[in-house]
Amino acid sequence: MTPLHPGDRSRAPGPPLRVPLPVRHAVVLAVSAAAACAGSLAAARSQAPLIVAALVGLGLALIAGALASRLLLGRAVGLIRAVTDGLASFAEADYTLRVRQGRRDEIGDLVERHNRLGDALRAQRDDLYQKELLLETALDAAPVAMVLHDEAGRVVYGNGAARAFFAGGERVGQRTLSSLLAGEPEELRAAIASGRDALVSVERKGELETLYVARRAFRLNTQAHVLVSVRSLTREISRREAELYRNAIRLISHELNNSLAPISSLLHSGRLLLDRPEQRDRLGVVFDTIEERSAHLARFLAAYAELARLPPPAPERVAWRPFLERLRGLAPFTLRGAPDEPGFFDPAQIQQLLLNLLKNAAEAGSPPDQIEVSVRRLPTGELALTVADRGEGLPDEALGKALVPFYSTKQQGRGLGLALCREIATAHGGALALRRRDGGGAEVECRLPPPPDERAT
Numbered sequence: 001m002t003p004l005h006p007g008d009r010s011r012a013p014g015p016p017l018r019v020p021l022p023v024r025h026a027v028v029l030a031v032s033a034a035a036a037c038a039g040s041l042a043a044a045r046s047q048a049p050l051i052v053a054a055l056v057g058l059g060l061a062l063i064a065g066a067l068a069s070r071l072l073l074g075r076a077v078g079l080i081r082a083v084t085d086g087l088a089s090f091a092e093a094d095y096t097l098r099v100r101q102g103r104r105d106e107i108g109d110l111v112e113r114h115n116r117l118g119d120a121l122r123a124q125r126d127d128l129y130q131k132e133l134l135l136e137t138a139l140d141a142a143p144v145a146m147v148l149h150d151e152a153g154r155v156v157y158g159n160g161a162a163r164a165f166f167a168g169g170e171r172v173g174q175r176t177l178s179s180l181l182a183g184e185p186e187e188l189r190a191a192i193a194s195g196r197d198a199l200v201s202v203e204r205k206g207e208l209e210t211l212y213v214a215r216r217a218f219r220l221n222t223q224a225h226v227l228v229s230v231r232s233l234t235r236e237i238s239r240r241e242a243e244l245y246r247n248a249i250r251l252i253s254h255e256l257n258n259s260l261a262p263i264s265s266l267l268h269s270g271r272l273l274l275d276r277p278e279q280r281d282r283l284g285v286v287f288d289t290i291e292e293r294s295a296h297l298a299r300f301l302a303a304y305a306e307l308a309r310l311p312p313p314a315p316e317r318v319a320w321r322p323f324l325e326r327l328r329g330l331a332p333f334t335l336r337g338a339p340d341e342p343g344f345f346d347p348a349q350i351q352q353l354l355l356n357l358l359k360n361a362a363e364a365g366s367p368p369d370q371i372e373v374s375v376r377r378l379p380t381g382e383l384a385l386t387v388a389d390r391g392e393g394l395p396d397e398a399l400g401k402a403l404v405p406f407y408s409t410k411q412q413g414r415g416l417g418l419a420l421c422r423e424i425a426t427a428h429g430g431a432l433a434l435r436r437r438d439g440g441g442a443e444v445e446c447r448l449p450p451p452p453d454e455r456a457t
Helices: 021-045 050-073 076-091 106-141 160-167 186-194 234-274 277-304 320-328 347-363 396-401 417-427 452-456
Strands: 145-150 155-158 198-204 207-220 223-232 316-318 343-345 372-377 383-388 431-436 442-448
Touching (some): 155 160, 160 223, 186 198, 186 207, 198 417, 320 347, 417 431
Antiparallel strands (some): 145 155, 316 343, 431 442
């Protein structure tokens, strides 16, 4: 570029002159003072009275000040009003208003900051909207039924799985949680009302379903809300059962081969010994080995036949306290209450159920004096038989799979105890619920139906 010489008339373009607002105020005051002086001098020359001169000066000062303010301040008042209106729009989540201006002073800076704030808020709102849309799409496609309700129990959101599960595909918004659950089994309603994660087996639409229920409380827009999620584990359990049955068949086949192969070999050796009279004294060792392998195979198969050979229950009226006192002679526990009215169940099968639960509680590390058994009557007439402990508790994986046959967290466990308990409860027309215990440990609740005469009434 060629530098400009002092004599050149051309000038490089520069930014507009920035006149600070205090300077403008000073100019207004100076013009007003000059106008007042000029008016006073004019009145004095015309020999007018002093008060007239003062009034003339004051009037001229006001007129000059108004003209100078209008000339120098320009659109300042209008811009400030526009910025005020824009901030009010921001408070109502309308970020579209922009204020046009060309000033290079403090008011111009204020307008520019107002416009930048609007742009930033609109960008944040658009980004948040896209994230909410993505989250809502993901929740609506999730296979878990999720219902969000406020502190008063009004449902404010339900995803697609919740609409299908609770309302036959209809909308669930604006309904109450109690009306939404009105047609559901009592076990499911009790699990949701308990406020704790629970695994329950219920009968819905003529089929037995295993459901995992969870509740989470949080605050949304400063208001208390609760998110209830219900996940059906029936298909997963069926898939896991099929997989575990295949593994069990492979395991049983392996054990059978391990026992039958040596038995077959020993039988062949026994036949050879029969043809050699001088070695017949070795037949005792052969028979002893065959007997030992046969006994081992019988014990192994008996353990895996427990589920398959469970007979139908033969219920009868049983007094609770004598029944539980006899049970305490087999496994230690603390009795926390039982009704005076007798129950109606198969005593042998319910005893087996309780023994399995008490054994699990002891193996979970619970002190014997903190293993508790209680029986209480529910408003529906059902009896809730609960075994609670203070053991290691249940990890999430175990809580979701504990009722699956052959699943066990123990190194030497067969995974049949809880599955057998579920089968016994179901055979009695009841259900089994597994959940974490407040303060640590676990609770298993078996619900039994009332006697037939009470059901009729």
